[in-house]
Protein backbone atom coordinates (compact mmCIF):
# COMPACT_ATOMS: atom_id res chain seq x y z
CA UNK A 1 0.00 0.00 0.00
CA UNK A 2 2.73 2.46 1.07
CA UNK A 3 6.23 1.95 -0.20
CA UNK A 4 9.20 4.17 0.63
CA UNK A 5 12.18 3.55 -1.62
CA UNK A 6 15.64 5.05 -1.11
CA UNK A 7 14.29 8.20 0.57
CA UNK A 8 16.86 10.88 1.34
CA UNK A 9 16.58 14.36 2.87
CA UNK A 10 19.03 17.00 3.94
CA UNK A 11 18.75 20.42 5.54
CA UNK A 12 21.60 22.54 4.17
CA UNK A 13 24.66 20.37 4.83
CA UNK A 14 22.93 18.16 7.42
CA UNK A 15 22.01 14.77 5.92
CA UNK A 16 18.93 13.72 7.91
CA UNK A 17 17.74 10.69 5.88
CA UNK A 18 19.88 8.39 3.73
CA UNK A 19 18.48 5.69 1.45
CA UNK A 20 15.48 4.90 3.69
CA UNK A 21 13.29 2.05 2.40
CA UNK A 22 10.35 0.31 4.04
CA UNK A 23 6.70 -0.43 3.38
CA UNK A 24 3.34 -0.56 5.10
CA UNK A 25 0.84 -3.13 3.82
CA UNK A 26 -2.95 -3.11 3.99
CA UNK A 27 -4.12 -3.58 7.59
CA UNK A 28 -0.55 -3.66 8.78
CA UNK A 29 0.84 -1.92 11.87
CA UNK A 30 4.45 -0.88 11.41
CA UNK A 31 6.56 0.75 14.11
CA UNK A 32 9.24 3.25 13.14
CA UNK A 33 11.67 3.54 16.05
CA UNK A 34 14.95 5.29 16.73
CA UNK A 35 16.54 7.72 19.12
CA UNK A 36 15.65 11.40 19.19
CA UNK A 37 16.97 13.06 16.05
CA UNK A 38 17.20 9.83 14.03
CA UNK A 39 14.81 11.25 11.41
CA UNK A 40 11.48 9.59 12.28
CA UNK A 41 9.36 12.75 12.11
CA UNK A 42 11.13 13.87 8.94
CA UNK A 43 9.91 10.68 7.26
CA UNK A 44 6.36 11.47 8.44
CA UNK A 45 6.65 15.04 7.14
CA UNK A 46 7.83 13.80 3.73
CA UNK A 47 4.94 11.31 3.56
CA UNK A 48 2.40 13.96 4.52
CA UNK A 49 3.76 16.43 1.97
CA UNK A 50 5.03 18.84 4.65
CA UNK A 51 8.63 18.45 3.52
CA UNK A 52 10.04 17.79 0.07
CA UNK A 53 12.37 14.76 -0.07
CA UNK A 54 15.85 15.21 -1.51
CA UNK A 55 15.73 11.89 -3.36
CA UNK A 56 14.06 8.49 -3.58
CA UNK A 57 10.43 7.59 -4.12
CA UNK A 58 7.30 7.32 -2.00
CA UNK A 59 4.62 5.17 -3.62
CA UNK A 60 0.97 5.06 -2.61
CA UNK A 61 -0.75 1.99 -4.08
CA UNK A 62 2.11 1.80 -6.58
CA UNK A 63 1.89 5.44 -7.73
CA UNK A 64 4.39 8.15 -6.90
CA UNK A 65 3.40 10.72 -4.28
CA UNK A 66 5.37 13.11 -6.45
CA UNK A 67 2.37 13.21 -8.83
CA UNK A 68 -0.28 15.77 -7.99
CA UNK A 69 -3.27 13.42 -8.44
CA UNK A 70 -1.66 10.79 -6.20
CA UNK A 71 -0.88 13.41 -3.54
CA UNK A 72 -4.50 14.55 -3.67
CA UNK A 73 -5.70 10.98 -3.16
CA UNK A 74 -3.19 10.45 -0.35
CA UNK A 75 -4.39 13.62 1.41
CA UNK A 76 -7.62 11.72 1.91
CA UNK A 77 -6.28 8.18 2.41
CA UNK A 78 -3.40 9.04 4.77
CA UNK A 79 -4.14 11.00 7.96
CA UNK A 80 -1.93 11.92 10.89
CA UNK A 81 -2.04 12.20 14.67
CA UNK A 82 0.74 14.09 16.46
CA UNK A 83 2.29 14.05 19.89
CA UNK A 84 0.67 16.98 21.65
CA UNK A 85 -3.11 16.88 21.33
CA UNK A 86 -3.63 20.28 22.95
CA UNK A 87 -1.47 22.11 20.46
CA UNK A 88 -3.16 20.20 17.61
CA UNK A 89 -6.62 21.50 18.58
CA UNK A 90 -7.74 25.13 18.25
CA UNK A 91 -8.66 26.04 21.85
CA UNK A 92 -11.36 28.50 20.73
CA UNK A 93 -13.32 25.82 18.89
CA UNK A 94 -15.78 23.34 20.33
CA UNK A 95 -15.35 19.62 19.69
CA UNK A 96 -18.29 19.89 17.26
CA UNK A 97 -16.44 22.57 15.26
CA UNK A 98 -13.15 20.66 15.41
CA UNK A 99 -14.75 17.49 14.05
CA UNK A 100 -17.00 19.32 11.58
CA UNK A 101 -14.07 20.95 9.81
CA UNK A 102 -12.76 17.75 8.15
CA UNK A 103 -16.33 16.53 7.60
CA UNK A 104 -17.20 19.80 5.76
CA UNK A 105 -14.15 19.17 3.62
CA UNK A 106 -14.73 15.49 2.83
CA UNK A 107 -18.55 15.26 2.98
CA UNK A 108 -19.66 18.77 1.95
CA UNK A 109 -23.14 17.84 0.74
CA UNK A 110 -24.25 16.03 3.86
CA UNK A 111 -27.49 17.25 5.52
CA UNK A 112 -27.81 18.21 9.21
CA UNK A 113 -29.28 14.87 10.34
CA UNK A 114 -26.64 12.84 8.51
CA UNK A 115 -23.94 15.13 9.89
CA UNK A 116 -25.16 14.67 13.45
CA UNK A 117 -25.15 10.87 12.98
CA UNK A 118 -21.64 10.98 11.54
CA UNK A 119 -20.36 13.13 14.44
CA UNK A 120 -21.86 10.77 17.03
CA UNK A 121 -20.46 7.74 15.18
CA UNK A 122 -17.01 9.33 15.05
CA UNK A 123 -17.06 10.06 18.77
CA UNK A 124 -18.31 6.54 19.44
CA UNK A 125 -15.38 5.07 17.49
CA UNK A 126 -12.98 6.75 19.91
CA UNK A 127 -15.11 5.91 22.97
CA UNK A 128 -16.29 9.47 23.64
CA UNK A 129 -19.91 10.58 24.02
CA UNK A 130 -21.94 13.26 22.25
CA UNK A 131 -22.12 15.22 25.53
CA UNK A 132 -18.63 16.49 24.73
CA UNK A 133 -19.64 18.08 21.42
CA UNK A 134 -20.20 21.56 22.85
CA UNK A 135 -17.13 21.57 25.07
CA UNK A 136 -13.76 23.12 24.24
CA UNK A 137 -10.45 21.22 24.36
CA UNK A 138 -9.54 22.87 27.69
CA UNK A 139 -12.67 21.28 29.17
CA UNK A 140 -11.35 17.80 28.28
CA UNK A 141 -8.50 15.72 29.69
CA UNK A 142 -5.36 15.34 27.57
CA UNK A 143 -6.34 11.73 26.84
CA UNK A 144 -9.80 12.84 25.68
CA UNK A 145 -8.15 15.53 23.51
CA UNK A 146 -5.99 12.84 21.87
CA UNK A 147 -9.15 10.80 21.20
CA UNK A 148 -10.62 13.89 19.50
CA UNK A 149 -7.45 14.14 17.37
CA UNK A 150 -7.83 10.47 16.43
CA UNK A 151 -11.53 11.03 15.60
CA UNK A 152 -10.57 13.98 13.41
CA UNK A 153 -8.00 11.84 11.61
CA UNK A 154 -10.61 9.11 11.11
CA UNK A 155 -13.18 11.57 9.72
CA UNK A 156 -12.39 11.01 6.01
CA UNK A 157 -12.23 7.22 6.58
CA UNK A 158 -8.55 6.91 5.71
CA UNK A 159 -6.61 3.72 4.94
CA UNK A 160 -3.49 4.69 6.89
CA UNK A 161 -2.86 6.68 10.07
CA UNK A 162 0.61 8.12 10.57
CA UNK A 163 0.87 8.27 14.37
CA UNK A 164 3.82 10.47 15.39
CA UNK A 165 4.51 9.78 19.09
CA UNK A 166 0.75 9.82 19.83
CA UNK A 167 1.13 8.54 23.38
CA UNK A 168 4.15 10.52 24.62
CA UNK A 169 2.16 13.36 26.20
CA UNK A 170 -0.02 10.95 28.20
CA UNK A 171 0.48 9.22 31.52
CA UNK A 172 0.89 5.46 31.59
CA UNK A 173 -2.72 4.49 32.43
CA UNK A 174 -4.09 6.80 29.72
CA UNK A 175 -1.52 5.38 27.29
CA UNK A 176 -2.76 1.86 28.03
CA UNK A 177 -6.38 2.82 27.27
CA UNK A 178 -5.36 4.53 24.03
CA UNK A 179 -3.36 1.47 22.96
CA UNK A 180 -6.54 -0.58 23.49
CA UNK A 181 -8.48 1.96 21.42
CA UNK A 182 -5.95 1.86 18.56
CA UNK A 183 -6.00 -1.95 18.56
CA UNK A 184 -9.82 -1.96 18.60
CA UNK A 185 -9.98 0.47 15.67
CA UNK A 186 -7.53 -1.70 13.77
CA UNK A 187 -9.51 -4.87 14.52
CA UNK A 188 -12.85 -3.37 13.48
CA UNK A 189 -11.79 -1.36 10.43
CA UNK A 190 -8.55 -2.97 9.21
CA UNK A 191 -6.90 0.46 9.12
CA UNK A 192 -3.09 0.49 8.82
CA UNK A 193 -0.80 2.41 11.16
CA UNK A 194 2.70 3.76 10.77
CA UNK A 195 3.53 4.31 14.43
CA UNK A 196 6.49 6.58 15.13
CA UNK A 197 7.88 6.16 18.60
CA UNK A 198 11.01 5.75 20.66
CA UNK A 199 9.14 3.43 23.02
CA UNK A 200 9.76 -0.28 22.38
CA UNK A 201 7.12 -1.27 24.93
CA UNK A 202 4.48 0.51 22.83
CA UNK A 203 5.86 -1.17 19.70
CA UNK A 204 5.63 -4.60 21.30
CA UNK A 205 2.02 -3.87 22.36
CA UNK A 206 0.77 -2.64 18.99
CA UNK A 207 3.03 -3.35 16.04
CA UNK A 208 3.43 -6.33 13.75
CA UNK A 209 6.62 -5.13 12.06
CA UNK A 210 9.32 -2.73 13.14
CA UNK A 211 11.74 -0.50 11.25
CA UNK A 212 14.74 0.72 13.27
CA UNK A 213 16.30 4.02 12.25
CA UNK A 214 19.78 5.18 13.30
CA UNK A 215 21.02 8.60 12.15
CA UNK A 216 18.64 8.60 9.21
CA UNK A 217 19.40 5.07 8.01
CA UNK A 218 17.33 1.90 8.39
CA UNK A 219 19.57 -0.49 10.32
CA UNK A 220 17.07 -3.24 10.97
CA UNK A 221 13.59 -4.27 9.87
CA UNK A 222 11.44 -7.27 10.63
CA UNK A 223 8.68 -8.94 12.60
CA UNK A 224 8.40 -7.32 16.03
CA UNK A 225 8.87 -10.51 18.10
CA UNK A 226 12.00 -11.45 16.12
CA UNK A 227 13.62 -8.01 16.27
CA UNK A 228 12.83 -7.51 19.96
CA UNK A 229 13.97 -10.96 21.09
CA UNK A 230 16.99 -11.35 18.81
CA UNK A 231 18.01 -8.03 17.27
CA UNK A 232 20.60 -8.37 14.55
CA UNK A 233 22.05 -4.84 14.81
CA UNK A 234 24.12 -3.45 17.69
CA UNK A 235 22.14 -0.18 17.64
CA UNK A 236 18.82 -2.03 18.19
CA UNK A 237 20.43 -4.04 20.96
CA UNK A 238 21.70 -0.86 22.64
CA UNK A 239 18.25 0.76 22.39
CA UNK A 240 16.63 -2.33 23.88
CA UNK A 241 19.17 -2.52 26.71
CA UNK A 242 18.34 1.10 27.55
CA UNK A 243 14.60 0.79 27.68
CA UNK A 244 13.16 -2.66 28.12
CA UNK A 245 12.84 -4.92 31.13
CA UNK A 246 12.84 -8.70 30.52
CA UNK A 247 11.77 -10.57 28.47
CA UNK A 248 12.82 -8.27 25.63
CA UNK A 249 15.81 -6.69 27.39
CA UNK A 250 18.67 -8.78 26.16
Ligand SMILES: Nc1ncnc2c1ncn2[C@@H]1O[C@H](COP(=O)(O)OP(=O)(O)OP(=O)(O)O)[C@@H](O)[C@H]1O
Pocket residue numbers: 011014016034035036037038039040041042043198
Ligand atom coordinates in the same frame (compact mmCIF):
# COMPACT_ATOMS: atom_id res chain seq x y z
N1 LIG B 1 13.15 22.09 9.44
C1 LIG B 1 14.34 21.66 9.83
N2 LIG B 1 15.47 22.35 9.57
C2 LIG B 1 16.69 21.89 9.92
N3 LIG B 1 16.89 20.73 10.56
C3 LIG B 1 15.82 19.98 10.86
C4 LIG B 1 14.48 20.40 10.51
N4 LIG B 1 13.61 19.44 10.94
C5 LIG B 1 14.36 18.47 11.52
N5 LIG B 1 15.67 18.81 11.47
C6 LIG B 1 16.78 17.99 11.99
O1 LIG B 1 16.65 16.69 11.42
C7 LIG B 1 17.06 15.70 12.36
C8 LIG B 1 15.96 14.67 12.48
O2 LIG B 1 14.83 15.29 13.11
P1 LIG B 1 13.48 14.48 13.35
O3 LIG B 1 12.54 15.43 14.01
O4 LIG B 1 13.05 13.85 12.10
O5 LIG B 1 13.95 13.35 14.37
P2 LIG B 1 13.09 12.38 15.27
O6 LIG B 1 13.72 11.03 15.15
O7 LIG B 1 11.65 12.48 14.89
O8 LIG B 1 13.34 12.98 16.72
P3 LIG B 1 12.34 13.05 17.99
O9 LIG B 1 12.14 11.61 18.44
O10 LIG B 1 13.12 13.86 18.99
O11 LIG B 1 11.09 13.71 17.53
C9 LIG B 1 17.38 16.43 13.66
O12 LIG B 1 18.76 16.59 13.74
C10 LIG B 1 16.69 17.77 13.49
O13 LIG B 1 17.38 18.77 14.20
